[in-house]
Amino acid sequence: MASNEVWMVDYGAGNVRSLINAVSKLGWKVRVASSPDDIRNAQKLLFPGVGAFGSAMEAINSRGYAQPIKDYINSGRPFMGICIGIQSLCEGSEEAPGVSGLGVIPATVQRFSNADKAVPQIGWNCADEVSLADVSKERTLLERTQLLNHNGKGETFYYFVHSYMIPLTERTKEWVLSTTTYGGETFVSAVRKGNVFATQFHPEKSGFAGLRVLKSFLTSDIVDPVPSLTNGNGQVPPAVAPPTTLQLAPKDHLTKRVIACLDVRANDAGDLVVTKGDQYDVREKPGDGADGKGEVRNLGKPVDLARRYFEEGADEVTFLNITSFRNVPLADVPMLEVLRRTSESVFVPLTIGGGIRDVTDPSGAVHSALEVAGEYFRSGADKVSIGSDAVFASEALISRGGKLDGTTSIEQISWAYGAQAVVISVDPRRVYVASPEAALGHAVIETAFPGPNGERFCWYQCTVKGGREGRDLDVVQLTTSCEKMGAGEILLNCMDKDGTNSGYDLELIRQVKSAVRIPVIASSGAGHPQHFAVVFEETGVEAALAAGIFHRREVPIEDVKKHLKAKGHIVRPVDSTSL
Structure with missing residues (x-):
């Protein structure tokens, strides 16, 4: 040898x-x-x-x-x-x-x-x-x-x-x-x-x-x-x-995680770029793009951005795949190549979301969610993020009276790869009601931010298809069902806060954090380093995620960690490249 x-x-x-x-x-x-x-x-x-x-x-x-x-x-x-x-x-x-x-x-x-x-x-x-x-x-x-x-x-x-x-x-x-x-x-x-x-x-x-x-x-x-x-x-001493x-001098050194997220899709030339989520108009102002529209907004190349975040101290990198290939993930050669190339130079955990479900390809062949996840894992992902399919699986579980049947993507992937490999991406939005009874059995909170007609109560409705379709399922029903099926982590978005730079939805996060025993990642709304400290201090979440403010360098990751450390939080410092 x-x-x-x-x-x-x-x-x-x-x-x-x-x-x-x-x-x-x-x-x-x-x-x-x-x-x-x-x-x-x-x-x-x-x-x-x-x-x-x-x-x-x-x-x-x-x-x-x-x-x-x-x-x-x-x-x-x-x-x-x-x-x-x-x-x-x-x-x-x-x-x-x-x-x-x-x-x-x-x-x-x-x-x-x-x-x-x-x-x-x-x-x-x-x-x-x-x-x-x-x-x-x-x-x-x-x-x-x-x-x-x-x-x-x-x-x-x-x-x-x-x-x-x-x-x-x-x-x-x-x-x-x-x-x-x-x-x-x-x-x-x-x-x-x-x-x-x-x-x-x-x-x-x-x-x-x-x-x-x-x-x-x-x-x-x-x-x-x-x-x-x-x-x-032949004898083994008792424990x-x-x-x-x-x-020993035991001390819990677990850090607060700061995660960078990249929404990835193809532009008109077929190249993968980082842009905004697919619930938004991702094009620039009208110009010479397809059908007379502007070009797809390009915030950077995914591999280069991921490497930059690693070097700047991001604790994890998440890719949300919003390309057309997500309908046939096993044919998503560009996204799989992004994972392969990223894992060559980014030595922190990588999560991929988008299209993790049972799929039928154009030839009629059926591929299980486990097979789809396996391809992403082999290409360099450490965790897969499941969105719409988790909503449908939770609805089915509730309809069965909470009885597990082992057929869901969450159960299958968790059994094969462990709960820690399964992240549930939740896209909820506020529904205001005049009273808890008007929520028809959904988990209601009394909000400090009344609705348009002065409503003092709200519940969080889960959505599918990138937030375009609401379901008769609240965020507590979804997250507790997914935990039961074997999910290991919740990525908690908030449609009402996304892109506002006004801070995380603390009421939503508290409700979910109190309902589950698995880690929760806060997402949507960060605009300043202070927002990260506030969400950690007031909700107890394990991690906080941001996208655009990191892409545009409005808030450097280093500034977030400096602020967290100044507030007494344990954070991982940027490591030297010396080997």
């Missing part, structure tokens, strides 16, 4: 293109292991994954990869696992009772408690290295200098997206390299023992800090087999509370 070559296990669990691109940027060649023999013959192995424990283990076992992976680890050759790649090393998971993991790490993966926080954990957090009283100073020094927290500035932020975690117990203490605290729960965020290194966070989505972690693994030549996968006598030999 060439000295700069690494093998990667690809078993269909989410977006691996970003990892390939990250490794390639570091000057290494990635070879994809497509057979058990490829795994056995590898000299350096990456084991990534985004998804659910059950579907991941099903894929690993069906391909005959389980024993070759364990044999590889026992051989002493360097091994790195990421996300599901670390959880699959455990004995099992509460996510899939009865499904066995690889049994390398003596632990059962547990679900986060959502009593006082949103689950999944989605965002940037720190990996705090631990001091083990019974581990040699030499090994601890090696771990610290070669694997984590390279920037020399204290806190280093990495991107986490998961609902399940490895608990910190007596059984895992010899494996733990770092811990992370989320909402009062401290869990194992990285392990290192012998030749095995694995992280719960995604280094390939953690900016240049994550690239430095990958570089540390790739350039190390650890040949140090993990001792027997049992404790020597207990974190031992006193672990010197």
Whole structure:
């Protein structure tokens, strides 16, 4: 094997293109292991994954990869696992009772408690290295200098997206390299023992800090087999509370996320450009465009803008696909190419929305929403955003009395790729009523902003087709139904606020945030850095999104983060490009 070559296990669990691109940027060649023999013959192995424990283990076992992976680890050759790649090393998971993991790490993966926080954990957090009283100073020094927290500035932020975690117990203490605290729960965020290194966070989505972690693994030549996968006598010690030999100072470092959004569509020449949402007139004043209309408003090229946002410190980038191809997403070669090219130089999470549903192509072939999502994931997306199809699925769920049937796009994608991969994009608008009774059973709020006839109450009606068609469904019914079906995050727009630059609709956001236990992204209406601080402070949302003000540089991302930090919020700083 060439000295700069690494093998990667690809078993269909989410977006691996970003990892390939990250490794390639570091000057290494990635070879994809497509057979058990490829795994056995590898000299350096990456084991990534985004998804659910059950579907991941099903894929690993069906391909005959389980024993070759364990044999590889026992051989002493360097091994790195990421996300599901670390959880699959455990004995099992509460996510899939009865499904066995690889049994390398003596632990059962547990679900986060959502009593006082949103689950999944989605965002940037720190990996705090631990001091083990019974581990040699030499090994601890090696771990610290070669694997984590390279920037020399204290806190280093990495991107986490998961609902399940490895608990910190007596059984895992010899494996733990770092811990992370989320909402009062401290869990194992990285392990290192012998030749095995694995992280719960995604280094390939953690900016240049994550690239430095990958570089540390790739350039190390650890040949140090993990001792027997049992404790020597076949007995596994019982799980207990974190031992006193672990010197911990738990602190929740989860940042507030600032997300840049790009509405992408084709112009008259067929080129993809960033413009306004499709509920607007996206053309300039009448001129020489198609049919005598003005040209499609062009705010920039999507790949270039996404790269700019990454460099300016955006924590995530979202593409909303409003091209004509969204009616046949698998034929959307231009948008798929945008994702591929973006993931080559943008190392933060990418979300794609538009057309995620069951579709029939011009030949009559039917493609499931799962197939459509899979194509986007393989092209570089980390999450898919579902809009109109979520409304229709929620209506059907309510009509069945809340009974799940497993057929919806949300359920299918969530089962295969995990809840964290499914974002619900909600486009609600205010409907004013004179009294709660006049809302005909919908979730009503008393508003501080009376309607045109002095109405003191309103409810939020969900819409489809880019906001052009209203449905008899309120925002609470939609979001709670989608959470039940397995969605992992809500992207909450507001048609009444969009483009106003007057601030987010705090009343809408509070109503939804109090109704669901999954993370919520505030969208629509931002015009000043103060608006971001206000929405975080007054609603408790996990993230805030903006589009036009970033495109036009009216409000730089850096100014938003400076303001948030001045207000006492934890934010991820712009990272150095030094590797």
